Amino acid sequence: MVQDDIACPGADRPLACRRHPMTSRNDVQEQGTRFMSLPSRAGRALAISLSGLVTLAQPALAQPAPVAEPRLITMQGEGQAAANPDLAVVTGGTQIQARTARDAMEGNSRIMRAVQQALREVGVEERDISTSALSLQPTIEYQQNTNRPRVVGYSAGHQLTIRVRDLAKLGDVLDRMVTAGANQVDGLQLTVSDWSKKVDEARAAAIADAKRKASILAAAAGARIGRVMRIEEQGAAPPRPMPRMATAQAARADAVPVATGDQNFRMSVTVTWELVD
Structure with missing residues (x-):
């Protein structure tokens, strides 16, 4: 049995509104509902896609403009x-020979006590006198027949470092050192104390x-x-401090001229x- 056509608005009867054999009015309405819902789903998908594009574009738009590097x-x-040097550093001392090690050390110490006392008398302060080297070595000779080494004595050495802050007294300091018994004046350096x-x-x-x-x-x-x-x-x-050569023989001169320079x-x-x- 064929049911009557379903009434639809408009002159034309769309496919969704036409009656199909063996279909009821409810079936036609359900099919129409499914057909009419397709555009709504596509619209929602398009809206989601556009929303995603806007979201992706926002970070790029939010980036700050590059800052120009300074010139x-x-x-x-x-x-x-x-500066003119105001400090002289003198190195010198004694070196003596003796038959035994004890005699060498005692003789050397006796001379160095006299040297240090002479330095204090000429105006060198205690803080400016220091021992920089101390040595005791055997004196070796080789026998002619056997070529064997033989100890024939000992050599004792004592070296001082003296700072002379008044350069006008430098010549007097050297002379008093040698007069007191120092037989070595190894060198002289001129420098600036507060460089x-x-x-x-x-x-x-x-x-x-x-x-x-x-x-x-x-x-x-x-x-x-x-x-x-x-x-x-x-x-x-x-x-670097300016070196000046000095020897014990030169220090014995009446005057030791020292040109400091700059x-x-x-x-x-x-x-x-x-x-x-």
């Missing part, structure tokens, strides 16, 4: 400061030199130097500035 100028500077101040002066001069040259180049390029970005220092060691303290720096308009 820099790097320049090296040299500086120096001169750190001169190094600081050389540092300041090096910075000023680098700044002067950087300012000239920046002005030629239509800019000027701004804040300091980096400073590097090359070399901060004190100058010592130069040199520093080098590398400075980086920011360039500004």
Whole structure:
């Protein structure tokens, strides 16, 4: 038995509204519901896709703009400061021979006590007198027939390091040492006692030199130097003491002329500035 057609709006009767054999009104309505629900599902899928695109695009839009790197100028500077030496370092002492080790050590000690007393009398302070070396060695001879070594005596040595802070007394110090019995004056060095101040002066001069040259180049390029970005220092060691040769024979002279001269303290720096308009 065929049921009547289902009434549908409009002149045309869509496929979903047409009656199918052996179908009821409820079946037709259920099919129509499934058919009409397809566009709604597709719309929801499209909305989800668009929402995802917007979400993915948000991080890219939130990134900050790149910051331009500062313009820099790097320049090296040299500086120096001169100073006249005010300290003399003398090394000298005694070296004696004796038949026994005891005699060598006792004889050496007796002479060194006299030398140290003479240094104190000429104005050298106790803190400026120190023992820098002490030695005792056997004296060896080889027999002619057997070539065997034989101890024939002992040699004792005692070396002092003396700091003379008043260079006007240097000649007198050397003379009194030798007169008291010192038979070795190994050397003399002239230096600056407080060299750190001169190094600081050389540092300041090096910075000023680098700044002067950087300012000239920046002005030629239509800019000027701004804040300091980096400073590097090359070399901060004190100058080596100036050696002066001295011997016990020379120290016996009536006058020991000592030409001190100047010592130069040199520093080098590398400075980086920011360039500004």
